[in-house]
Amino acid sequence: MLRSVKTLTQPLDLIVIGTGTAGSAPAYRCRKAGWRVAVVDELPYGGTCALRGCDPKKVLVGAAELADWHRRMQGRGVSGDAHISWPELMQFKRTFTDPVPADREKAFQEAGIATYHGPARFMSPERLSVDGQMLEARHFVVAAGAKPRHLGIPGEEYLLTSTAFLELDQLPPRIAFLGAGYISFEFAHVSRRAGAQATIIGRGKPLRQFEQDLVTRLVHHTRSLGIELRLDTEVTGLEQRGGGYRVRLDAQGRSETIDADLVIHGGGRVPNTEGLDFSAADVATEPDGGVRVNEFLQSVTNPRVYAAGDAAASPGSLPLTPVAGYVGAIVASNLLKGNARRPDYRGIRASCSRSRRSRVSA
Numbered sequence: 001m002l003r004s005v006k007t008l009t010q011p012l013d014l015i016v017i018g019t020g021t022a023g024s025a026p027a028y029r030c031r032k033a034g035w036r037v038a039v040v041d042e043l044p045y046g047g048t049c050a051l052r053g054c055d056p057k058k059v060l061v062g063a064a065e066l067a068d069w070h071r072r073m074q075g076r077g078v079s080g081d082a083h084i085s086w087p088e089l090m091q092f093k094r095t096f097t098d099p100v101p102a103d104r105e106k107a108f109q110e111a112g113i114a115t116y117h118g119p120a121r122f123m124s125p126e127r128l129s130v131d132g133q134m135l136e137a138r139h140f141v142v143a144a145g146a147k148p149r150h151l152g153i154p155g156e157e158y159l160l161t162s163t164a165f166l167e168l169d170q171l172p173p174r175i176a177f178l179g180a181g182y183i184s185f186e187f188a189h190v191s192r193r194a195g196a197q198a199t200i201i202g203r204g205k206p207l208r209q210f211e212q213d214l215v216t217r218l219v220h221h222t223r224s225l226g227i228e229l230r231l232d233t234e235v236t237g238l239e240q241r242g243g244g245y246r247v248r249l250d251a252q253g254r255s256e257t258i259d260a261d262l263v264i265h266g267g268g269r270v271p272n273t274e275g276l277d278f279s280a281a282d283v284a285t286e287p288d289g290g291v292r293v294n295e296f297l298q299s300v301t302n303p304r305v306y307a308a309g310d311a312a313a314s315p316g317s318l319p320l321t322p323v324a325g326y327v328g329a330i331v332a333s334n335l336l337k338g339n340a341r342r343p344d345y346r347g348i349r350a351s352c353s354r355s356r357r358s359r360v361s362a
């Protein structure tokens with residue numbers, strides 16, 4: 001059904017798309033400088049780190065660490081059972097995540113920032129529509145984050161995202177993790193400590209962006225815990241089997257299958273910009289959807305638009321929260337004082353730089 005679109009009479013100075021780490025600094029700093037600012041989010045306010053990523057994960061990792069300490073101290077002055085109750089742990093996790101959206105929105109509003117809910121979509125280089133309203137602004141910051149990569153394998157619809165894993169009320173006995181990145185490793189370790197049988201399936205080297213000496217030790221330790229690590233193996237498809245799934249594998253030319261109750265997508269994330277309709281705003285992207293930016297994090301094709309965090313294709317960057325916060329502050333400075341600040345990613349290994357792994361497209 002088509003919705004009527006109302007036009008705002010007074011254009012804004014800045015609209016920020018995304019209320020996560022990357023979007024918050026530009027919104028607050030520009031508002032503090034007297035700009036008329038709005039933020040938009042299609043999901044509850046707070047972004048990935050606080051609601052669906054680092055923070056909830058760390059609650060689970062904390063419990064897993066405690067269980068591990070307890071196991072290792074057995075016979076050394078500690079005795080008894082340290083059992084993780086998954087439903088209780090999830091309830092505890094929610095005490096951290098549940099208050100976030102309302103708190104974040106209240107804080108924006110108290111700072112004088114207008115808040116909008118719904119998917120933002122560009123209608124022209126200076127306008128976007130949100131929930132039936134047309135908003136106009138001098139500048140935009142695209143801080144739309146990332147989403148699981150589309151894999152194009154049969155049965156992909158059965159994969160559970162990391163977000164769904166962090167919401168599981170019960171942990172099933174057999175869990176397979178597609179991909180050998182940090183999300184799969186962390187979740188597999190947590191699951192194993194909570195009593196599940198975990199299998200990680202990765203087609204190349206595990207944890208490619210991390211220090212390889214440490215990765216070798218971690219791989220050894222992961223296996224010693226009973227986590228099955230299948231490397232040089234590709235998931236070629238999934239099908240439903242009984243109450244669970246049969247996962248088809250290609251292990252260097254050998255066809256194999258494993259059965260699991262759940263299969264989690266840990267196979268990489270890409271910028272979440274598809275729904276923004278950049279063609280209407282003349283914003284060029286990399287093939288994976290990341291906004292092509294210049295050294296000042298400004299769109300190379302529409303100077304009104306800046307990008308920050310997981311949604312920006314900034315060479316040398318990595319999709320991590322401290323990086324999102326860092327570049328968000330740089331975007332704020334460049335908006336307010338003119339293009340002067342460039343991000344310096346030298347402290348971050350550049351092997352995952354988007355500029356290297358994808359070609360440029362308009």
Ligand SMILES: Cc1cc2nc3c(=O)[nH]c(=O)nc-3n(C[C@H](O)[C@H](O)[C@H](O)COP(=O)(O)OP(=O)(O)OC[C@H]3O[C@@H](n4cnc5c(N)ncnc54)[C@H](O)[C@@H]3O)c2cc1C
Pocket residue numbers: 017018019020021022023040041042043044046047048049050052053054057118119120121143144145146162163183272273275276308309310311319320321322324
């Ligand atoms: C499971 C998991 C664990 C992680 N653990 C860590 C960790 O331990 N340490 C670390 O540094 N990083 C971690 N990360 C990565 C980290 O969470 C991200 O790099 C960071 O949150 C990115 O922030 P952002 O502001 O760019 O995007 P986000 O926080 O993702 O915010 C983007 C927002 O934009 C909104 N949005 C998108 N499109 C639209 C649209 N069209 N209209 C309106 N709103 C829109 C989204 O709803 C979202 O709220 C983890 C990620 C995951 C998934």
